[in-house]
Every structure is written in structure tokens, then in C-alpha cells.
Amino acid sequence: MSTEELKNLKSNTIVDARGTACPGPLLAAKKAIGEIESGEIMEIYSSDEGTKNDIPKWCNKMTHEFLGILEEDSYSRIFLKKA
Amino acid sequence: MGTELEKQIADLKAQVNHLKEGTKDQLSMVVFSGDMDKILAAMIIATGAAAFDMKVKLFFTFWAISALRDPAKTGKGKNFIEKMFGMMLPRGSAKLKLSNMNMGGMGTAMIKGIMKKHKVASIEEMMKTAGELGIEINICEMSMNLMGFKKEEMINYPHMTICGVATFLTDAAESKIQLFI
Incomplete structure (x- = not known):
């Protein structure tokens, strides 16, 4: 998805x-x-650099859609849609 | 020709099923070291794998068993040597030392301070999380006997069993990932 x-x-x-690390x-x-339903959007706030690489991999394994x-x-907002 | 193909497809299906059943989405890990940093690494990998929905089975053996001791508990009926071992080995995860740069305990104290600052979970917190995630801890009975540890002096952990090498081998054989730390 684009920034906009x-x-x-x-x-x-x-x-x-x-x-947290x-x-x-x-x-x-x-x-x-x-705690959320399939198709719903989850947003993760993280200040840990590595998480930006880890969450897409986790999504791939769990078949969630990384957005x-x-x-x-001072942090990143990571978006995904639950499978 | 048609039946020949069908037969080949059936054979392939059987082989694929066999492969699927052969390895589970499971991590099997031998935790051997009693060093604080190595146990921490083992727990990070274990909880991470559980977050990936993998079944996780940890096989604690030798020095690592010290990490599972509850400092508030004591084992009963120990002989002299077992008592000596009990005194000399770390009484629980909070007493473990770094594998490098321990410097008489200074290094370990420093790293714990840094871990707090960076909000890295302590081994005690990781153990609690591991329990909630359903991670299994199997303790090698032979090592327990060698070091004179008793089951009653271990921490309260929801999925803990005392077992032997056959348990590890069975778990490892069907795991996608096997590690030794």
C-alpha cells in the first residue's frame, strides 16, 4: 500500500x-x-528496527497480509490484515 | 496408458502424504548450556517460534537444568555429594552467569542493567511467556540424577516433564528445526 x-x-x-526489544x-x-477477526486490520507500533523486517516474515508464515x-x-507503524 | 498415469499419481500422492506427516511444524531444541546469555538466546528463539505457531519442545540437560531451579525450594533426601552439587550450581535463572566477560559477576550485573534499559525480557519473564505459549520443557532424567536435582526443587512450569533421550529423539525426528544450545 502507498503511504497515502x-x-x-x-x-x-x-x-x-x-x-520493547x-x-x-x-x-x-x-x-x-x-483478538481480532479475519479481514480486520492490525497496526503495530515498534521502536525496534528489526521488527520492520520480522513482521513481514511473520505475516508470510501466518498468511496474514502485510500492508x-x-x-x-521515533517509531514505526506496521500494518497488516488478518488472514 | 490412463491406468498407468493414475497409478503414478496415486504413488506420488502417497509419497507427498508421507513427507507431510514426516516433519511437523515443530522446533526441537537441546538446551545444554547453563550460561545466562545462551539460555536467553534459547528462550528468545523458542518464544519466537511459538509466535510463528510452531510447536516448541525444549530438552533441558546438564548445566541448563540450573536455570529451572526454584531458589525458594529444596530437594529432599540428598546425599553429601548431591548437596555439594546443589550448593555449587546456580540456584535458579537469576543466578546464571554470562559465558563471556562475567568478570566475577560484574559483567553479568552490567548486562542485566543494559537489558532492563533496552527492555529485553529477563529469563524469568521469558519462562512465564513460554508457559503461556504452551512451550514444552522436558528435563533429562539422567542429568537430574547426576547433579542430584529433585523434581520438587524445579520451578512451577505448566508443561514440564522428566524424560530420557528417546523423548528428545522422537521429538527431533519429526521437527523441521533442531538446535543444540
Whole structure:
């Protein structure tokens, strides 16, 4: 998705994993994904650089659709759609 | 010709099924080291794999078993040597040392400070998460006997069993990933 599309996207849930280190954001994502329905959008806040590479891989394995990343000043917003 | 093809397809299907059943989406890991950093790495990989929906089976053996001791508990009926071992080995994960740069405990204390600063979960927290994720911990009975550890001095962990090498081999044989740490 383009930056503009991501900016206008409404997330069904936001997981704030800022400040935690690997595997914190991944575990937080795994926990939160169980609480939303298939087709819903989840957004992960992470200040951990590695998470930006890890979440797309996790999505691929779990067959969730990775939508993209928005960069903020001190963290990233990672978007995905639950399979 | 048609029946020949059908037969070949049936054969292939059988082989594919066999392959599918042969390996599970499972991680099997021998945790041998009792070094704090290595146990931490093992727990990060284990919880990460669980986040990937993999079944995770950890086989704790030798020095690693110290990480599973509960400092508040003691084992009963130990002989002199077993008591000595118990005293000399770390009493729980909080007492483990770094494999490098321990510097008489200074290095370990420093790394714990840095871990807190970077919000890296401690081994104790990782163990709790592992339990919630359904990660299995199997403890090698032979090592327990060698070191004189008793089951009653281990931490309360929801999926813990005492077992032998056959359990590890069975788990490892059907796992996609096998590791030794």
C-alpha cells in the first residue's frame, strides 16, 4: 500500500510495543491477532528496527497480509490484515 | 496408458502424504548450556517460534537444568555429594552467569542493567511467556540424577516433564528445526 493509503487506513486494533526489544513486538502481535477477526486490520507500533523486517516474515508464515510501514519520528507503524 | 498415469499419481500422492506427516511444524531444541546469555538466546528463539505457531519442545540437560531451579525450594533426601552439587550450581535463572566477560559477576550485573534499559525480557519473564505459549520443557532424567536435582526443587512450569533421550529423539525426528544450545 502507498503511504497515502496507509495514512487513511482505519485500524481495528493497535498494538503498542514501543520500547520493547526482540521478541517483544512479535509476541505482542501474536497475542493481539487472536483478538481480532479475519479481514480486520492490525497496526503495530515498534521502536525496534528489526521488527520492520520480522513482521513481514511473520505475516508470510501466518498468511496474514502485510500492508506496509509508516515511519514516525521515533517509531514505526506496521500494518497488516488478518488472514 | 490412463491406468498407468493414475497409478503414478496415486504413488506420488502417497509419497507427498508421507513427507507431510514426516516433519511437523515443530522446533526441537537441546538446551545444554547453563550460561545466562545462551539460555536467553534459547528462550528468545523458542518464544519466537511459538509466535510463528510452531510447536516448541525444549530438552533441558546438564548445566541448563540450573536455570529451572526454584531458589525458594529444596530437594529432599540428598546425599553429601548431591548437596555439594546443589550448593555449587546456580540456584535458579537469576543466578546464571554470562559465558563471556562475567568478570566475577560484574559483567553479568552490567548486562542485566543494559537489558532492563533496552527492555529485553529477563529469563524469568521469558519462562512465564513460554508457559503461556504452551512451550514444552522436558528435563533429562539422567542429568537430574547426576547433579542430584529433585523434581520438587524445579520451578512451577505448566508443561514440564522428566524424560530420557528417546523423548528428545522422537521429538527431533519429526521437527523441521533442531538446535543444540
